[in-house]
Amino acid sequence: KQALNIVKMKKMKKEGIPLSMLTAYDYPSAKIAEEAGIDMILVGDSLGNVVLGYDSTIPVTLDDIVYHSRAVARGAEHTFIVADMPFMTYHSSVSESLQGIRRLMQEGHVHAVKLEGGAEISDVVKATVRAGVPVLGHIGLTPQAVNQIGGYRIQGKDEADARRLMEDAKALEQAGAFGIVLELVTEEVATAISKELSIPTIGIGAGRGCDGQVLVYHDLIQYASPYYSKRFVKTYADVGGLIRSSIEQYVSDVKGRAFPAEEHVFSTDDRVVEALYG
């Protein structure tokens, strides 16, 4: 039913066809993204920042992702949907991780999951793939570990870091991941990783050498996101501004009795009006 699958994605990498990915969190965002021809939708835990108003992804729960995934799945029935496993839902044990992943698949109706981390999570990646669930890796800046990393910093700037990223990428491919998100990685390192792997890399703030790109919905359209002005984001519209001025106009119309106007009202039969007012 989906236009894309992980076999076709690998083929697209081979043929040099870039993959477009965008986050979505509800029915309308998913529907519009699908209509616009996006390759893949991510129900990202960036949900915490741009939809729920938290200042990190750490408070996002499995229930939150399941709830929003269901809405996205209803809005984009023909698009390959990936959901994030949230903070600390895949670290206690493999079996507990698989229970959460089962919920995303069976209750959230997504087609794949994304896990942050490199070689250290390869056991969970292997077990998930063995269960028939495609896994998208995510290395570089991993926001769930922001307190460990010490901020939202660019990764891969020195040789040790670059080497570690390359090793993590290879470990994820070995473990069976179908692709890897590279977040805030220098262009040189992201390009080298993309060339080394046979699975597609999907970059965000990772330069031009990646096999695909991903952006956060609210950043792309400037929809009340505090992050749209970041260097790695390209904004295509000011939808937040459009919504604000529309609501301002509505408020002004109500205050000035310009709304409702004649075309918005319903009329009763004249005889009823006569009976009411005499």
Ligand code: KIV
């Ligand atoms: O949650 C998210 O939106 C993400 C992307 C930025 C890759 O993980």
Ligand code: NA
């Ligand atoms: Na995320």
